[in-house]
Amino acid sequence: MTERARIERYRPTEIEPRWQARWAELGLYRTDLADTSRPKFYALTMYDYPSGDLHIGHWYAKTPIDAIARFHRMHGENVFMPIGFDAFGLPAENAAIKNRVNPRTWTMANIDKMRSQLRSMGASFDWSAEVVTCEPEYYRWNQWLFLEFLKAGLAYRQKSAVDWCPNDGTLAREQVEGTDRHCWRCGALVEKRELDQWYLRVTRYADELLNFEGLGWPDPVRIMQTNWIGRSEGAEVTFTTAPSAHHPGGAPLRVFTTRPDTLFGATFMVVAPEHPLVASLTAPERKAEVDAYLAQAAARTEIDRLAADREKTGVALGADAINPVNEARIPIFVADYVLGSYGTGAIMAVPAHDERDFDFATRFGLPIVKVVMPADGDPEAAVASAFVEHSADEVLVNSGTFSGRPAGEALTEIVAWLAERDAGQPTVTYRLRDWGFSRQRFWGTPIPVIHCERCGIVPVPKGDLPVLLPDTVDYAGSGVNPLTRDAAFLNVSCPTCAGPAQRESDTMDTFMDSSWYWFRYLSPHRDDGPIDPALVKRWTPVDQYTGGAEHAVLHLLYSREITKMMRDIGLVEQDEPFLRLFNQGQILGADGERMSKSRGNVQDPDDLVARYGADTIRLFLMFMGPWDQGGPWSSTGIGGVHRFLNRIWTLALDPNGLEGGDPDAGKLPPGEDAARAERSIRMAAHRTLRVVTEEYAGFRFNTMVAHLMELANTLFRYRGTEVAAGPAWNEAIGLILLMLAPAAPHISDELWNRRRAASGAPESSIHLEAWPAVDTSASATETREVPIQVNGKVRDRVTVPAGIDQAELERLVLARDRIREVLAGRTPERVIHAGGRLVNLVVREP
RNA sequence: GCCGAAGUGGCGGAACCGGCAGACGCGGCGGACUUAAAAUCCGUUGCCCGCGAGGGCGUGUGGGUUCGAUCCCCACCUUCGGCACCA
Numbered sequence: 001m002t003e004r005a006r007i008e009r010y011r012p013t014e015i016e017p018r019w020q021a022r023w024a025e026l027g028l029y030r031t032d033l034a035d036t037s038r039p040k041f042y043a044l045t046m047y048d049y050p051s052g053d054l055h056i057g058h059w060y061a062k063t064p065i066d067a068i069a070r071f072h073r074m075h076g077e078n079v080f081m082p083i084g085f086d087a088f089g090l091p092a093e094n095a096a097i098k099n100r101v102n103p104r105t106w107t108m109a110n111i112d113k114m115r116s117q118l119r120s121m122g123a124s125f126d127w128s129a130e131v132v133t134c135e136p137e138y139y140r141w142n143q144w145l146f147l148e149f150l151k152a153g154l155a156y157r158q159k160s161a162v163d164w165c166p167n168d169g170t171l172a173r174e175q176v177e178g179t180d181r182h183c184w185r186c187g188a189l190v191e192k193r194e195l196d197q198w199y200l201r202v203t204r205y206a207d208e209l210l211n212f213e214g215l216g217w218p219d220p221v222r223i224m225q226t227n228w229i230g231r232s233e234g235a236e237v238t239f240t241t242a243p244s245a246h247h248p249g250g251a252p253l254r255v256f257t258t259r260p261d262t263l264f265g266a267t268f269m270v271v272a273p274e275h276p277l278v279a280s281l282t283a284p285e286r287k288a289e290v291d292a293y294l295a296q297a298a299a300r301t302e303i304d305r306l307a308a309d310r311e312k313t314g315v316a317l318g319a320d321a322i323n324p325v326n327e328a329r330i331p332i333f334v335a336d337y338v339l340g341s342y343g344t345g346a347i348m349a350v351p352a353h354d355e356r357d358f359d360f361a362t363r364f365g366l367p368i369v370k371v372v373m374p375a376d377g378d379p380e381a382a383v384a385s386a387f388v389e390h391s392a393d394e395v396l397v398n399s400g401t402f403s404g405r406p407a408g409e410a411l412t413e414i415v416a417w418l419a420e421r422d423a424g425q426p427t428v429t430y431r432l433r434d435w436g437f438s439r440q441r442f443w444g445t446p447i448p449v450i451h452c453e454r455c456g457i458v459p460v461p462k463g464d465l466p467v468l469l470p471d472t473v474d475y476a477g478s479g480v481n482p483l484t485r486d487a488a489f490l491n492v493s494c495p496t497c498a499g500p501a502q503r504e505s506d507t508m509d510t511f512m513d514s515s516w517y518w519f520r521y522l523s524p525h526r527d528d529g530p531i532d533p534a535l536v537k538r539w540t541p542v543d544q545y546t547g548g549a550e551h552a553v554l555h556l557l558y559s560r561e562i563t564k565m566m567r568d569i570g571l572v573e574q575d576e577p578f579l580r581l582f583n584q585g586q587i588l589g590a591d592g593e594r595m596s597k598s599r600g601n602v603q604d605p606d607d608l609v610a611r612y613g614a615d616t617i618r619l620f621l622m623f624m625g626p627w628d629q630g631g632p633w634s635s636t637g638i639g640g641v642h643r644f645l646n647r648i649w650t651l652a653l654d655p656n657g658l659e660g661g662d663p664d665a666g667k668l669p670p671g672e673d674a675a676r677a678e679r680s681i682r683m684a685a686h687r688t689l690r691v692v693t694e695e696y697a698g699f700r701f702n703t704m705v706a707h708l709m710e711l712a713n714t715l716f717r718y719r720g721t722e723v724a725a726g727p728a729w730n731e732a733i734g735l736i737l738l739m740l741a742p743a744a745p746h747i748s749d750e751l752w753n754r755r756r757a758a759s760g761a762p763e764s765s766i767h768l769e770a771w772p773a774v775d776t777s778a779s780a781t782e783t784r785e786v787p788i789q790v791n792g793k794v795r796d797r798v799t800v801p802a803g804i805d806q807a808e809l810e811r812l813v814l815a816r817d818r819i820r821e822v823l824a825g826r827t828p829e830r831v832i833h834a835g836g837r838l839v840n841l842v843v844r845e846p
Numbered sequence: 847g848c849c850g851a852a853g854u855g856g857c858g859g860a861a862c863c864g865g866c867a868g869a870c871g872c873g874g875c876g877g878a879c880u881u882a883a884a885a886u887c888c889g890u891u892g893c894c895c896g897c898g899a900g901g902g903c904g905u906g907u908g909g910g911u912u913c914g915a916u917c918c919c920c921a922c923c924u925u926c927g928g929c930a931c932c933a
Contacts, residue, residue: 220850224928227849232932257933270933310931342932349933355847356931431932552928623871625859629852637858637872644871646886661878661887694862703860706870713870716887787866792914794866832913834865842913 007657010649012613016746020122028767029124031080033522033535038078042539043069044518044578046547046555047084047131050110051091054117055595056603056621056633057587063618063743064584064627064701065546066123070742071696073124074771080539081124082521084131085111088139088510093443097475103443104469107134117606122614122745124767129521133513138520139445140466141530142512145562147448147459148569154201155437157457161274162436164193191299198447198506200435202561206231208575209432209560216580218628224552230431234258235415237348237424239269242320242329246283253277253321253332256343256429259353260418261411264399265371266348267361269321269332270314273297274340281332283318290315290334297336312337312360323348324423325414326400335360343429351386358386371398372407435561437509440481442473444507452494452501461495467503481505514555515562518542518577531571542578549583556581582699585630592632603633615744616642622701622743641705645747647712648740652733652751655725666720677718678728679778684714685732686779689772692739705743711736734772741766788813789840795822806833813839 023029045065048058069081092103099106111132118125131138149155165188206229212222234257243249253269271278273294282290293315314335321332337356338347351361351368361368368383372394379397394407402410418424438447446467448460460467470489473482483489483505494501516530522539523532547555556578563577588594589601596602608617620641625631650657658665668677688711695704715732718724733755741748745767752766781802786809788796796818800809810831813819823843832840 220928223850227929230929230932234933255933259933312931337931337933339932347933354933356933359931429932431929549927623858629859631858634858634872640871643886650886659879659887663878663888665887698862700862702858703862703870706860709870785866789866789914792865797866830913832865834914838865838914840865840913 007650007654010646010747012615012645012746013610015750016120016122016614019746019749020119023122023124023765023767026765028765029081029126030128031078031126033080033539035078036538038076040539040543041069041072041077041079042518042542042544043072043079043081044542044545045081045083046545046551047086047514047517048114049086049089049091050107050114052110052113053597053602054114054605055587056605056608056617057595058118059121059605059617060587060621060630061546061548061584062118062121062123063621064699065544066121066125067618067622067696067701067742068544068699069124070745070767071771073767074738074742074769076770079124080129080521081126082129082131082518083118083125083127084129084517084521084524085114085133086510086514086517087111087132087134088444088507088513090441090443093441093475096443096473100475102471102473104134120606120609120614121618124745129524131517131520131524133510133517134443136466136468137525137527138517139513141520142445142508143448143460143465143467144462144530145516145566145569146508146512147462147465148571149200149565150449150459152565152569154204154565154568155198156201157196157198159194159196160436161192162195162197163190165190195438197436197438200437200561200565202435202565203430203432205561205564206430206432208564209557215576215578217578218549218581218583221549221552221556221581221583225557228432228553228557232258232429232431234427234429235260235418235424236344236427237263237324237418238422239321239323239348241277241281241332242322244283244319247281247319251277251280253346254344255346255348256427257348259350259411260414260424261396261402261407262350262353262371263323263325263348263414264396264402265350265352265369266323266328266330267351267367267369268330268349270335270338270347270349270357270360271317271332272338272340272345273334273336275334275345277346278317278334281317281319286316286318290317293334312356312363314360314364316364324418324421331366333360333364341433342431352383353386353388355386355388358383369398371396373397435509435558437512438506439509440484440505441507442469442475442482444510445512446483447504447506447508449504450492450494450501451504452497452499454499455494455496455501458494458496458501464495481507483507511555511558512562515558516566519566519572533571536572540572541574541576544580544582545578546582546584548586550586552583582628584627587630588632590633595633601633603635608635608638612638612642613746615747616645619645619705619744623705625702627699627701644705644709644712645744647716648736648747649751651712651715651719652737652755655729655733656720658720668721668723669717674722674726677721677723678726681715681718681723681728681732682775682778683781684711685728685735686775689735689739690774690779693771693774696742701743708736708739737766738769738772741769784836786813786836787838788816788819789838790819790822791842792840795819809833809839813841 043065045062066081069079073079087107092107095101095106096103133139146155209229210226210231237255237257237260239253239255241247241249241251241253255269278290278294312335314333317332317334319332320329322329337360338345349357349360351357351366352370353372358368360366370379370383372387373379375393375395396402396405396407396410399410402414405413415424415426446469448465448467450458450460452458470486475482490502490505492501492503493499519531519536519540522535526532559577563572564575566572567575589599591599591601593599593601605617616638620638623641668674672680688707691707692704695701695707711732715729718729723729737748737752749766753763756762756764783799784802785797785799787794788798796816798812798816800812819841823841826843828841828843830842832842834840
């Protein structure tokens, strides 16, 4: 124990800031983007919204990708790992309204704080590439891109329904919370409002977005995006309105259906409340009732409308439509279970074969006609519930000349029949909608157009960009966009006719910012264009992207869309932004809920760093479990990881020390001489190197740490013995520090250099070292232990030479006392050699 | 309702391709060191029976395939995430 007192203790809080400063001084993580001598590796972690405080979840997300970046650097790759801030967004406006400050002030202060917190992680970010999206040098290029999209017909303006809070005005979709769809700020129920909005024409890419070929993305994300895009194959069928006293008839009424084979079963039609024909089809005597229904539907919250178990409502218009296949006259209803925004906003209702139509028909006493059934079914049997199966042996009934045809074939035949008569054709429909891009918010990128009474919508000339947000902002205590009251901002002269005109006061959805930021990282200050084409060509797509799965159909979809749009305006050549994606799990509060200040369950990393140091926290976060799993925060076990680093410290600096407490301290394991011990040490070290290498590459950080712990435990057994500090020992210490370097960068550099100094070598960062190579001769074993099973139960085990053949092994096994005892005279019927891993003797039970 | 992920000791988790279930760590128990405590170190620790050698049970539940199943198949149960009248 006097030995122990001699070495300095592990003091992370002294070591860590020193190395962070040293790495910055050496410019270790400043990437030379022009260096083509090494393969490139673009590592990207989703940038953060500067909410003010880093919590442990930020570290959980960033530590492993930093380890991966470091791992790749050690493999000789030119690694670029930038960082930035997603700086536009609503919390800044809330804070601004509450504290009467400019959102910029609040945002920039938060960014400063987060920068220093992020630096305390010791991550190898290239800060020289930092992007802050609320800076004009960034959002100027949002505007530039928007103008290009406008020119290419990829952006357009349209009147449509948006979510509207009676107190706070327009809300973005993500600002509507809960199943009852209330305003996230004031709690009021959200309604729909018709507003002129900008859209990006992303539906153009629907089919292309379904193609994930060549992308290493997690299946759940691909499936979520695929479902979100919602490709649906079917047919558009044109019904015709029937003439009546109030309506001339003959107007086409188009529907989309995935089941044209059920066309003969259509017994009524339903149009959405927004359908353009509602007004002209409504009979005068039904007008009051229809109007009342429309008003009610408009006021209804979305969730009411969409709740699947809600009882169907609707009103008859007092008009009929004619079915093109059989000239049948069927009544037309308006009902809000039909959505104006999907398909054609109108459906043919086939109650026998669609559950929703069945419910509606039952409620309103409408006829139900069966047209598809199993080949051996009874066509006249009453329909008790909608039959929607699609199996091979179904046939059509009650379907004119198509009766008796197999349903699958009839589907194609009916569409062909319709097409010949100009009454329909095959159609593909998608759930995906164009991207509603306008936000009635101050703290975002101003949309660069001008409204001129004479010239209409005029794009701001590119030379006039950026359209700057005003420096001063007066919220007047409300959530209404202050830009709409800012005369200095609004009133401009038309770029075309020089007459009086008004600036657009809408800003862009902040998801625009995050949809191309990784391109900008490559040239964050470039002022002659959004990107550097040569660097983009060399460095993108991103090789490894990491972030939360909550962005599956938001940021991760928008980014793919914008990449394709940038390609189509000739800016980039790639089709996809991110080659490989990993979704890390989310760290929840100790209560199992999402960490948030309001819940008071936020774990601040600063406290933990002060107590244990960054390396312990980094390692602990990796050790907790698989990275894609996340889970509730618990600091239980952090001491074990800290202890492990202390043991590394002791092994590296005090190999000959002896601990009291171990009766065998300083003695080689029984039966081992020095030569054997050295072989054991080399074998353990090189075997660990082999698996740890695979585990870093496979993102299995928890077992990577476990294997390093195992190696440390092995070395500890040899501490104080005659082989401690010998060549094998020193090699093993070197290897363990190199393996630890990506995960615990500070302590590994400290120990690496203390050992260098002890041998008179000059300082040189461990992070400039190459990843070591496995010595396969060292890791090979001479003997192995083979478990012996009898009828699948382990009854014995035998140690045999590594190269033993099956016959010899079998002879040894059968000769063993224990096995003869268990066999009790029986002869095995079969002997299974499971690839040398195990022997299983199969005997008949007595 | 539909789609997806997951259920393993007291706890976090491991077992990568169907081959020793429980690596590694926490916690517990016992010990060494200490006047004592902390720190450190060593041993032990799935459950049940047994003094012991050993035996039985055991990966959400019930079946199945196999010499052998945490892993594959079928049917359920539970938890979490996403979508939710998309014709």
